[in-house]
Amino acid sequence: MTRLSHSKHNSLDEKDYIETLSQKRNTSKSRKVLEVKSAALAAAKQHGLNPWSKDSLILYMCCFTSFLCSCANGYDSSVMTAINIMPFYQTRFTSGVVGSTTGIIFSVYTIGGLTSPWIAGPITDRFGRRRGMLIGAIVICIGSAVISSSNTKGQFISGRFILGFGVSILTCAAPSYIVEVSPPQWRGRMTGLYNCGYFGGSIPAAAITLGTQKIKSDLSWRLPLIFQCVPAFVVICIVWFMPESPRWLLANKHDEEAHAFITRYHGGGDPSHPVVELEWHDFKEGIATDGADKRWYDYSELYKTTSSRWRFLMVVFMSIFGQFSGNGLGYFNTQIYAAVGYSNYKQFVLNLCSSIVSCIGALCGVAVADRLPRRTVLIAGTFASAVFLAINGALSARWASMPSDAKNLSVGQGAVAAYFLFNIVYSFAYTPLQAVYPVECLQTNARAKGMAMYGVIVNVFGFINQFAGPIALKNIQYNYVFIFVGWDCIETIIWYFFAVETMGKTLEELDEVFTSSYPPRAQIRKVVAIKDDGHVDLVKEA
Structure with a gap:
């Protein structure tokens, strides 16, 4: 049981500590006694922060900086989808729209991402969350310079490797940072907004490529790649104006700064x-x-106890399911639209529209991140994703079976509509929680290395998506979708039996959940007394 006290009360038991607090607060009478999930969150509701104070605005800047760190992934997905069908890009590199060569160009990004997590965790632990973001942003700027100036396929592939290397450092440091600086009552929304940076990258990339695809030179694809470094450059400029994570400060013996x-x-x-x-x-x-x-070199915090193994299992599930639920098809949106009869220009327009509607879904997910249980969202969202992908696959099959001179455009439009609905549902369920859930599940001393391993698994399945995707689309076409329909059904069952609820507790209080006999069904609550002066004291565990 977690005792509620300042460090100087560590030698006192819970009863003595509560009596001490009562004396310090002039023995204020209890106004009411409640049963809650978290004493700290109950206290936070009694003492809300001013959302427009100077300090709150600084927290928003911290949130915005972490949001920018997430932009690189979304930008890459959208920009590669678009330039892959640009004639000057294809003339320069003759990679083909689908097939193994395209698979290599796309997937080398994830190979870079597989390499860097092994140093990203130690860097973020040793030098701090801010320095981790700074180093990742610098690497991305270098990668952008290499890839946008490419004249050979080898240089282009090298640039994508460097970009993937830098992004994995950012995705280790940034979510760890934002979850650790967030007030407990704002944690879900602030951390969930981090991963919405995916759309902060994908929407501008789709808009930029929509404009540059008309340029009759290599600038049609070089300009979008130059802009890829803009969010990272902004991070470099502002990261030193942000406070360091208090949990990192305390773990590194900077107690006064943390307090x-x-x-x-x-x-x-x-x-x-x-x-x-x-x-x-x-x-x-x-x-x-x-x-x-x-x-x-020590990763034992991820597996040495039953609690730590449960924690890391949740990280593994989210890293796999977050990448392999059908969202990997997003790299090949234009091929999906082409398969149901849309022209080249409309493919660019639909690529932009897809990013916008997905962003709306993700923002709705962020808005309710502190109110909807994580388990409910993951179970229902994964099953709904399977349903909409099945509709998309069925309509695509119907379209493919029609004679070329007797195509029913409404069938193709229905397939695209179902794919859009899948993107909305997936973005609502997964985009916020891909950032929130793993960092919530990990303890402070394991968070950076745990997120580094999260990055390794994400990139393994990202590699499968990006390398196998073009080959599968070339060989089995729309039938590729049905693989994800079946897999999403399996994911739904796994989430139902194994997902651990993390909403409604502080990061430290989650230790009570993960040390229980069966964390997915843990129902640990507290009885608290709310004083007339608004202070909250723990009475007992319920």
């Missing part, structure tokens, strides 16, 4: 704020200053 952070940004400047007291006690009890994060 000052949560006092200022989580407690509105009041060191006796109940959220500050509750968080600080949990920090001191749950974060080790001599953990495996101090040893670059």
Whole structure:
């Protein structure tokens, strides 16, 4: 059971500590007694932060910076989809729209992503979350320069490798940073917004390529690749104006700075704020200053206990399912649209529209991230994804069976509509939680290395998507969709039996859930007394 106290009360038991707090608060009478999931979140509801204060605006800047770190992945997906059908790009590299050569060009990005996580975790643990973001952003700028100036296929492939290398550093550092700086009551929305940066990259990329595809020179594909470094350059410019993660500070023995952070940004400047007291006690009890994060080679925090194995299992599930639920088809949107009869120009337009509607779905998911249970969203969203992909595959099959001179355009439009609905549902369910869920499940001392391993698995399945996708589309065409229909049904069953609920607790309180006998069914609640002065004390575990 987590005891609620400041570090100086660590020697006291829970009863003594609550009595001490009561004396300090002039023995204020209880206003009401409630049963809640989290004492800290109950306190946060009694003492809401001013969303328009200077300190809140700084937190928004932190959120925006992490959002920019996520833009690189979305930009790459959308820009490669578009330039792959540009005539000057094809003339320069003669890669083909689909097939093994295109698969190599697309998938080498994930090979770079498979290489860097082994240093991304140690870098983020050793030098801090901010420096991790800085280093990743610098690497992306270098990769953008290499790829946009390419005159040979070898240089182009090298540039994509460098881009993938840098992106994996960002996707290790940025989500770890934003989940650790977020106030407990804003955690779901702020961390979920990070992964919406995917659309912050894909929508501008789709819009830029829609405009440049009319240029009758290599600039048609070079300009979009030059713009790929813009978000990373902005990160380089502003990252040093942001505060460092308080959890990283405490883990590296900067206690005063860590306490000052949560006092200022989580407690509105009041060191006796109940959220500050509750968080600080949990920090001191749950974060080790001599953990495996101090040893670059030590990944034992991911597997050494039953609790840590449950935590990492959730990371593995999200890394696989988040990449292999049919969303990998997004790299080949234009081929999907071409297969049901849309012209080259309309393929560019639909590529842009697809990014926009997917973004809307993701933002809706972010808006409810602190209210809807994670399990419910993952189970229902995965099953709905299977349904819409099945409709898309069936209509595509119907379109393919029609004679070329008797095509029914409404069938093709229905297939595209079903694919759009799949993108909306997938984005609602997965886009926010791909960032929120793994970093919530990991402990502070394992978070950076855990997210690095998350990046390894993501890139393994990204490689399968990007290398196998063009080959599969060339050989089995629309039937490729049905592979994901079946797999999404399997994912739904796995989520139902194994997904652990993380909503409604602070990061440190989740230890109670993961140490229970069967975390997916853990129902750990607390009885708290809310005082007349708004302070919240733990009475007992329910």
